Amino acid sequence: xxxxxxxxxxxxxxxxxxxxxxxxxxxxxxxxxxxxxxxxxxxxxxxxxxxxxxxxxxxxxxxxxxxxxxxxxxxxxxxxxxxxxxxxxxxxxxxxxxxxxxxxxxxxxx
Numbered sequence: 001x002x003x004x005x006x007x008x009x010x011x012x013x014x015x016x017x018x019x020x021x022x023x024x025x026x027x028x029x030x031x032x033x034x035x036x037x038x039x040x041x042x043x044x045x046x047x048x049x050x051x052x053x054x055x056x057x058x059x060x061x062x063x064x065x066x067x068x069x070x071x072x073x074x075x076x077x078x079x080x081x082x083x084x085x086x087x088x089x090x091x092x093x094x095x096x097x098x099x100x101x102x103x104x105x106x107x108x109x110x
Contacts (some may be wrong), residue, residue, distance in 0.1 A: 001043055001044050001046075001048050001054065002054065003027075003054055003055070003056035004054060004056065005055075005056055005058075005061060005062075005086065006055040006056060006057040006062070006065065007062060007065070008009060008027060008065070009065060009068050010083075011055070012068060012072050015053075015055065015085055016072070016076060016085065016088045017088075017099065018053065019086050019087060019088055019089075020087055020088060022051060022052065022053060022063040022084065022109065023051070023052045023053075023054070023084060023086050023108040023109075024055065024084075024085040024086075025052050025053065025054050025055065025082060025084050025085070025104060025108075026055045026057060026069060026082065026083040026085065027039075027040070027043065027054065027056050027057065027080070027081075027082050027099075028057045028059055028066055028069070028077075028078075028079055028080060028081040028082075028083075029054065029056060029057065029059060029079075029080055030059045030060060030079045031058065031059075031060055032060065033079060033080065035080060035096050035097065036079060036080035038097075039082075039096070039097075039099040039110065040079045040080070042046045042099065042100060042101065043099075043101060044067070046101035046102075047101070048101065049105060049108075049110050051108070051110040052104070052108050052110060057069070059079055063086070066079075069083070073089065073090035073093075074090065075090055075093050078095035078096070079095070080095060080099060080103060081093060081094070081095040081099075082094050082095075082099050084104060084107050084108055088100045088109070091107065092104070092107040092108075
């Protein structure tokens with residue numbers, strides 16, 4: 001898995017813009033949560049398609065960024081959570097045990 005670290009608010013606009021050319025996925029992860037570790041482990045073991053950019057947000061270090069993401073894409077904050085961004089909008093979000101790579105790939109249409 002080739003994670004792109006999500007560490008500053010300016011990246012949100014970059015993700016929106018890039019999503020017009022390629023689906024963008026944001027994975028919001030809490031390193032102290034066992035469910036979040038399980039979801040992260042599932043992604044690490046899965047075959048990640050090159051046709052999606054995968055962003056990793058460490059919630060413990062960047063909680064305010066998570067709030068900005070929730071506002072920018074009009075979703076309720078959860079942890080763990082994945083957001084699939086296409087054409088500037090969140091077209092799919094899932095949390096907890098529902099986070100699975102095959103579902104992300106299906107929703108991304110790749």
